[in-house]
Amino acid sequence: MKHTAKICFQLLLPLFITTGCWNLKEPDQLAFVAGNGLDLTQDGKLEASALLVTPSGIGGGQISGGEKKESFHVMNTTGKNVSDALANMQSMISRVVFAGHRDIFLVGQKLAEKGIGDTIDPFMRNAQSDMRAMIYVVKNGRPQDVFSSEPFFDPFITTTLSEEQEAIGLKPYLAREFVVDVLSDATQPLLPAVSLNPSKQYSYSGSAILDKDDGVKLVGFLDKKESNYALWITNRITSFTLTTYVPEGGGDISLTIDTVGRRIRVKQIDEMIQIDVHLTGEGAIIENNTNLDPSNRKDLLLIQEKISQKTQKSIQQLVKKVQKEYKMDIFGFGESVHQQYPLQWKTMKHNWPKTFPTLHVSVKVDLQCRDSGLANSSLNRR
Amino acid sequence: MKLSETQLVWVIATTEIIAMIGLKITPAIQIAKQDAWLSMLVGGIVGLAITFLAVKLSILHPNQTLIQYSQELLGKWFGRLIVLPYLLAWFILPAILLRSFADFIHLVLLNRTPVWLIILLFIGLMTYLTYSSGISGIGRYCELVGPIIIITLLISFLLNLQNIEWHHLLPFYFDSGEVNILKGSLAPAFWFSGPFVLLVIVSFIQTPQKVLAKSMLGVGITVFMVFASTLMVLLVFGPNLAAKLKFSYFVSVRTIDILSFIQNADVFIMFIWVFGVIAQSSLYIFIASYETANCLKVKDWRKIIWFGIPVIYIMAILIPDETAITLFDKFWTAVVYPICGILIPLFLLIITSFKKKERIKPI
DSSP states (O other): OHHHHHHHHHHHHHHHHHHHHHTOOOGGGEEEEEEEEEEEOTTSOEEEEEEEEOHHHHOOSOOOSSOOOOSEEEEEEEESSHHHHHHHHHTTSSSEEEOTTOOEEEEEHHHHHHOOGGGSHHHHHOTTOOTTOEEEEETTSOHHHHHHSOOSSSSSHHHHHHHHHHHTTBOOOBHHHHHHHHHSSSOOOEEEEEEEOTTSOEEEEEEEEEEGGGTSEEEEEEOHHHHHHHHHHTTOBOOEEEEEEETTTTEEEEEEEEEEEEEEEEEEETTEEEEEEEEEEEEEEEEEOSSOOTTSHHHHHHHHHHHHHHHHHHHHHHHHHIIIIIOOOTTOHHHHHHHHOHHHHHHHGGGHHHHGGGOEEEEEEEEEEEEOTTOSSOSSOO | OOOOHHHHHHHHHHHHHHHHHHHTHHHHHHHHGGGHHHHHHHHHHHHHHHHHHHHHHHHHSTTOOHHHHHHHHHOHHHHHHHHHHHHHHHHHHHHHHHHHHHHHHHHHTOTTSOHHHHHHHHHHHHHHHHHHHHHHHHHHHHHHHHHHHHHHHHHHHHHGGGGOOGGGGOSOSTTTHHHHHHHHHHHHHHHHTOSSTHHHHGGGOSOTTSHHHHHHHHHHHHHHHHHHHHHHHHHHHHHHHHTTOTTHHHHHHHTOOBTTTBOOTHHHHHHHHHHHHHHHHHHHHHHHHHHHHHHHTOSOTHHHHHHHHHHHHHHHHHOOOHHHHHHHHHHIIIIIIIIIIIIHHHHHHHHHHHHHHHHHTTO
8 A cells, every 4th residue: 555655646746747847938038027007198108118128138248349349228018008008018029027026116197197096906916026116206217318327336236226326315115115104194205206407417416205095196306305304204214414504604514314313202182183203314524615613512512413404494394385285194193193092093084185284283303413533623624 | 542641732832832823813913903813812712721621531431532532421323423523623624724735835825726636745754653553642743843844833923033023912901891702712622722622632641631731732832832923923914914815824934124134034934734644634534433433333544534534635625715714713713612511521420420419320
């Protein structure tokens, strides 16, 4: 009887090997997608674009003679929805599209203005989808223009874009975090945006505010500085540089902040919700054009106070602007209320988009100069 | 056939952890949201209580399996009748398990390989494992792969630490409330102790002194691992997204990215998934065959395998789609488990204690 079992097992062995062939896909049969973009065409059709990697173009080997091939290829197709457009794309190329290494999603401004709510589903549903991909909105542009641009460090722009956020001191905003925000009770998504900079390169240029309650539609943009402040409140920034004019010293001071903290306190006073935002930062002085001497305690305290005050004012203005102009809770205040007053939140939840613009928000900024670099008083003045 | 006490611990843990992490986390999160981890703990306590009941009953009938002592207690015909639902469950469960797992592999890994072939491969391995050495082989197998499963899971938790965000767990308790937390704990509670396998496998242990403590330990390990996985899923995705992901733990492992160097750790999860499913299905097939043999008074239980395997294979292929599996799951939690897992064992336990008293009286 044991013999029969052994034979049974041995008969099955070949199957183990053959299944490998069944599903075999050699890399040269695949078209690797490094980035996908979505936009609307002139006549309002959904358009998908893809940056396909051309492996023979990036190979570092010593190929003598012949022209150097492009390292990538950009394709555009239209369709009824995302998958339809991508299927149309597949029908035009000789290799099987493989999205497992997709780093970047780009959303064109035109599509963002119409709303991207209907395009999220396939990216979570597709079993190939990379959970580490990032998402950007293309400000004043189309995804295919970004993909076609020639970056100066990398063979193609998706690598540049996926490394940029970390390089400039932001916590990378992943596509899956965007989905979390869209599904959340109150937080409105704040997507990083790319646009053409003066040196004709596409790079990070602030963030886009979207309205998840209205088809994830684009509401407006924040510039880089405003984004930094907003990301400070949402705890998505790791370091940034502040330059402030100090009137008492008659010049500018630059502070690079590398330890940031934030605390959001919700207070309820007579049925009214009040939000206290307390932001802290520690950093080093990297430029001093004032006649103050940071090694002097009195001057240092003055510098800290002035920079904190100025920053506090700017952030208060930003919060006001977002409340009045965009009316979108990108700061996650609703989530703070949810966490700190869970029972009251149940009734407030439905009315939150209307409550947010009228919310009383107080901002307090505490900046500290931990060190002042290698010099004490400014090298420019006596 | 023998089973040592250490093996019992691993048999319980290996056969439950994988199935529960794969299939029970998302439903619990759908009901209890960010408090699903609490549901798992509450479910764990209920699971331990049910385990206690099953093991207690088995200890009272040393070296006898469910079918033997139910016949002794209730008579030949009624004893057999009462075991019928168990046999059905033990035959249907591996079919469902294999099908849902094969569908999963088909989805994420071998999308060009037909599902029937994937199932056939698993069936082949399980037949080999069960046929060659029965429960002692399964025990040894679990003793081997159980620690691997647990270590792999623990490493995956550690690697995912950089993706976690604590605020996903807030607010604690108030959003779901005790009703939803209890509701969410129901399905896991009925899985932690396994589908009544303890009523049978305890009889294979030669020295059942510490069986109760050991089976509690096995279920305890399972509860902890499932609890920790639920916590990880919640911390990585938050309750809203996790509730929409079918295999949420698997997807959460895909988010691991350490210095753009350690990525795609889901490969390892795939391995332990296979280990777990093989262990689980083999155990059910073994118990189904063994108990059917006992019921039909067939001397050699191995003969039943040749009849049982094709039945299971055909059932697995005939399942139309996953909605049928979801439906069965609901039926399982609402009807099958309360009857077979709690009521019948309780009934048998009461009868046992009465009979014992009667036996004492005449003396």
